[in-house]
Amino acid sequence: MKQSDEQNAVRLLQAADMFRARLAGEFAAVHGISVNEYLMLKHLAQAAKTRLPRVELARRMHVSASTVTRMAAPMEKIGLVARETDERDARTAFVVLTQTGQARLDEAEATFAKQAGYLFEDRWTDTERGSFADLIGRLAQRAPGPLT
């Protein structure tokens, strides 16, 4: 429990809140999805068969199972994801990424990358970007299902 840990954790929360707030506006206006919906599509895209059981998706997104249930419903209606059943286990209902969902993800990815560019713009050198990727990557390692 080093002294700087607390400060680092506070800044982590602050920076994330700032970025998320900026992202939310453009995502809603341009792509019609929320930041969490974007992250859900992203988790699915990199999963085997581009699908995941709801419980696993909840773990990776750090939200509750009920949140996944209610997030998936409207996304199914507009065709971003679909529902699949498991032959071996009738309890599990996979959330599957559709082609439409993949297309929407690709579009939103561009906006995300642009905003990420603004965030780090003129602040860090290329070397520092690499250092940060290394450090935060080790944090994400502890999380279930790190994104890329």
Next chain:
Amino acid sequence: MKQSDEQNAVRLLQAADMFRARLAGEFAAVHGISVNEYLMLKHLAQAAKTRLPRVELARRMHVSASTVTRMAAPMEKIGLVARETDERDARTAFVVLTQTGQARLDEAEATFAKQAGYLFEDRWTDTERGSFADLIGRLAQRAPGPLT
């Protein structure tokens, strides 16, 4: 818009979500406050006269003004914060940290530091903690009212 920017931004969101989720449980159980309430107390604690106009508090916390209004109400009832008016401008209503609020913040601070310790434990060297503080500090610079 470097290639690694997007990955770094995703990991930033992921790490923050993970930490926030872990923190929320212990905060609610042990201290009876939410993570956002903790951050509000923290912002007030380091402000001049330990008080801030609601709009400024909203900006610093990356939430809407209405959220500050509704967050402050129950916190006033239990004496964590109080309301003060501005003599020069009758529109602004300061949120002021009380002694009770400062005490509660101090208690919660210990839990926060403990959880922050878990987050970075055995992952980063002291040098790396310093590097991270430097990097994320430059990000927070862009945000209004960086915490420490």
Next chain:
DNA sequence: CATATATACTTGCAAACGGAAATAACTTGC
């Protein structure tokens, strides 16, 4: 094979949040 326990998902309920509209107070340009 029957019962107990564990797991996956959904639903009801209450808390938290953002955006728009309403109100009040300040500031600017003339």
Next chain:
DNA sequence: GCAAGTTATTTCCGTTTGCAAGTATATATG
């Protein structure tokens, strides 16, 4: 000093979320 525009705050309404309870299915234990 007055009209027009701006700023600070609150309230209303719809959306998102977590937790607890309920249902269905799977696994373990005797």
